[in-house]
Amino acid sequence: MRTVQNWFRDTTGGLPRTFWYLWAGTLVNRLGSFVVIFLAIYLTQVRGFSEFETGVVLGLWGAGGAVGTLTGGVLADRWGRRPTLLTAHLGAATMMLALGLARPLWLVALGALLLGVFAEGARPAFGAMMIDVVPQTDRLRAFTLNYWAINLGFASAAVLAGLAAEASYLLLFVVDAATTLGTAAIIFLKVGETRQRRDVRPGANQPDGAAPHRGGLRVALTDRVFVGFVMVNVLLALIFMQHTSMLPIAMGQDGLSPSTYGTVIAVNGVLIVVGQLFIPRLIAGRGRSNVLALAAVLVGLGFGLTAFADGAWFYALTVVIWTLGEMLNSPSNSTLIAELSPSTLRGRYQGLFSLSWSVAAFGAPVAGGFVREQFGNSTLWFGCAGIAAVAAVAHLVSGPARERRSGDLRAHESAYVEAAAPRTTGGQRTPDAAPANA
Incomplete structure (x- = not known):
């Protein structure tokens, strides 16, 4: 019993209160994440759209997400994390209802586009806020706990949404x-707002390369190491979506019902809820x-085997396999994003990384629908396995450069903080830099 208590304390203890409010918000939001889970079924079986039309609508949701993530990232750094989150959530709730009431195809497509803008616009601000409030040494377990909440909510939502869909899709x-x-x-x-601004006075004592980063989104877009990391994630995101x-x-x-799909996909959330909290210790100290390469292999294997699935149990087995890859991929990705992001540009870097998911949200349904219609179901899933293999090799090849970049950034920012710290002169404290503005 003491061992369990010690593990629970080591896993959850010492994290800031703000983190737990964000964690609770994540859980509440995911408990109701019904629409994304069943949107494809709703569009094909209830609205009668073709697979290609459905893919286009889902793709427009992804395209809106691409705009939302980049805009949300810039706003999170300039306007603030809190107002960006509030605006994005209020807009997403409004567009969710509008999409449920829309009838013509063009209006459904427009609603999906705008929903993507607002829903994904919250992602960069949320990620930046998490990094703001959690110390670097605690981020792996913090991101793991947050991912656990995401999947606890997702698992519950998948089952409940399957039941609700059989009563009324508008209820979703x-x-x-x-x-x-x-x-x-x-x-x-x-x-509260967590953004910190470092306004440095001219002539302040700063080491070369350690000054706050300027240049906005351009800095992130020209960061070749980070952009390469984002591109590899696009490959895996295309499969996940x-x-x-x-x-x-x-x-x-x-011939499987929507409720069966809900139960099968809930396996993903249940497995993560049961096992995700053990992942930090499992991967601690490993390259x-x-x-990330092993995670890609498991994802490819799971989705590749879907080509042979013909019953609920087989589909559930494939979900188990690719979920194991997802469990390894997510916390490693989250900590790496934090370490590759300059502190003053966290929102923009989060936005650029989130763009990889938005690109996949657009490309996956459009390409998936086209491949299934033109070349068949098996080709789609074998193609997913091939893409995952490419991603695994890319992680192994680019990994050393990412770790060097992470180490250099930590050293530069530590040097800046040390140089900008208040100094004592004649018994009085003399700041090298102006106070941070929240």
């Missing part, structure tokens, strides 16, 4: 909007590039 949109507003309420009532776009369609064509 209403509940999703309500939980999004609930998250906004938690942020409004409990979470098939579980909400082409997987429900494939299962439906095998991050090796962990």
Whole structure:
């Protein structure tokens, strides 16, 4: 019993209160994440759209997300994390209801586009806020705990959404909007602004290369190491996004009901809830590039085996395999993003990384729908396995450069903090830099 208590304390203890409010907001939001899970089924089976039309609508959601992540990243650094989060959540709740009430194809497409803008616009600000409030030494377990909350909510939502869909698809949109507003309420009532601005006076004592980064989004876009990391993630994201776009369609064509899909995909969330909290100790001290490469292999294996699935148990088995890869991939990715992001540009770097998921959210359903219609189901899933293999090799090749970049950035920022710290002169404290503005 003491061992369990010690493990629980080591896993959850010592994290800032703001982190736990963000964690609670994540859980509430994901408990109602009904629409994304069942949108493909809703569009094909309820609205009667073709696979290609469905892919286009889902792709527009991804395209909107691309705009939202970049805009949200810039706003998180310039305007602030808190107002960006509140605006994004309020907008997402509004568009969720609008999408549920839309009828013509063009209006559904427009609603999906705008929903993507607002829903994904919150992601960079949220990630930046997490990095702001959690010390570097605690980030791996903090991101793991947050990912655990995401999947606890997702697992519950998948099952509940399957039942709700059989009663009324409009109910999915209403509940999703309500939980999004609930998250906004938690942020409004409990979470303050966390952004720190470093305004350095001319002539302040700063070492070369350690001054605050300027240049905005251009800095992130010209950071070749980080952009390379984002591009590798695009490959894996293209595979992951098939579980909400082409997987429900494939299962439906095998005669499986929406509630069966909800149960099968809930395996993903349940497995992560059961095992994710043990991942930090499992991967501690291991090469991050090796962990990410292994994760890619497992993802490719799981999605590749979907080509042979023809029953609920087989689909569930494939979900188990690629979920193991996801469990290794997510915390390693999150800590690496934090270490590659200059502190003054965290929102922009988070936005650029989130763009990889938005690109996949656009490309995966469009490409997946095209491949299934033109070349068949098996070709799609074998293609996913091939893409994952390329991603695994890319992680192994680019890993050393990423670790060097991470070490250099930490050294430069530590040198800046030390140089800008208040000095004592004649009994009085003399700051090298102006106070930070929240």
